[in-house]
Amino acid sequence: MFRKIALAIAFSPRMEALVAESKRLKDLFQAELVLIHVGEKSVVHEEKLHELLEKHGLFQDGVKTIWVEGKPAKKILQTCESENVDLLVAGALKSESLLNYYIGSIARKIIRNSKCSVLTLIEPLEKPTPFDKVVINGTEQEQTPLVIEKGLEWCKLDGAKQVFVVNEIKMYGLQMATAGEGGEGEISSTRRKLVAEEVAYVNNILKDLDKGDLKINIKVTCGKWAIELAKFAEDVKADLLVVGDEGKLGFLDRLFPHDLEEILNNLPCNLLILKK
Known part of the structure; x- marks a missing residue:
């Protein structure tokens, strides 16, 4: 599913957890791993990274480290x-009101412009x-068949115990308002339909x-899909x-919130954005 995984690293308190999570994904997908740090390369940073890689069995495991300087999002x-x-x-x-190195405008630039899939981890574990x-x-969107297919592929490899596919009733309010003119019977019939x-x-x-042994639950919501999806998660x-x-x-998306940003504003959990 993924042949090469990159981790954007900053020398923060959660760096070890992110390295450990990336090691798990590397093993899960049998992929190569690239570490990207935007910033100054120093002896202290090199030693700290060397120590972490050795601790998690990555030092001699085909991991490539790239040090670059410049604007973080652009260089990543x-x-x-x-x-x-x-x-x-x-x-x-989790909340954008608390900013860190890879959230806010940097995260938006990465997610908007990345040509590869992006996984944001809000609670990485060591x-x-x-x-x-x-x-x-x-x-129902153009990319939905691909999202479901690749999402299930991930779930099978990872041995997920519960999988929910959440769909939205489009224009629910308008359709129910129209049905309301016919009384309670028509309202119930329309809702079921x-x-x-x-x-x-x-x-x-x-x-x-191929769903393997996955247990898949289909759920239907009404309302703005991104908000309802995040709430359900x-x-x-x-x-x-x-x-x-x-x-x-x-251009207008830079001025007004769009669906994905509704989720990014308050991440309900770890988020995987699949790209073709």
């Missing part, structure tokens, strides 16, 4: 592209565990996929939320 993205990275891993804090409870976005249609959309994608205490890329964003 350039390095990922030149190294043909499939998945970029970065740390993030002794990592698999993502047991995973929520996958099943809202709308739910059945969204479940059928997901099932139509799932029927051709938080309510079920998910370990990982899987969504797709929104594609090339225009």
Whole structure:
């Protein structure tokens, strides 16, 4: 699924946990690992990194370390592209009101412009565990079949115990308001029909996929999909939320919040953004 994984590192208190998580992913996908640090290369930093890599069994395990200077987001993205990275891993804090090195404008630039998939970890562990409870976005969009396929592929490899695919009833309020003119019977009938249609959309994608031993639950929500998706992930205490890329964003997206930013504003859990 991923042949080359990159970790954007900063010499922060969570650096060891991020290195340990990346080691787990490297082993899980049998991938190469590239470490990217934007900033000054010093003897102290080299020694600290050497110590961490040795501690986690990475020092002589084909790990490549790249030191570059410049604007963090730009240099990280350039390095990922030149190294043909499939998945970029970065740390993030749950709430954007608390800023750190890879959140805020840097995170947005990385997510918007990255040509590879991005995994943001809000709670990296020094002794990592698999993502047991995973929520996958099943809202009807161009990239949804790919998101579900790759999301399930991840879940199978990681041995997820619970998998939720969450779809949204489009224009729910308008459709129910129209149905309301026909009384309670029509309201109930319309609601059942709308739910059945969204479940059928997901099932139509799932029927051709290898689901292995996964237990997949299809859930249907109403309201703005990104907000409802994040709320659902938080309510079920998910370990990982899987969504797709929104594609090339225009000038207006820099002025007004778009769907992905609704999730980024207050991350409910670790977030995987899959790109083609």
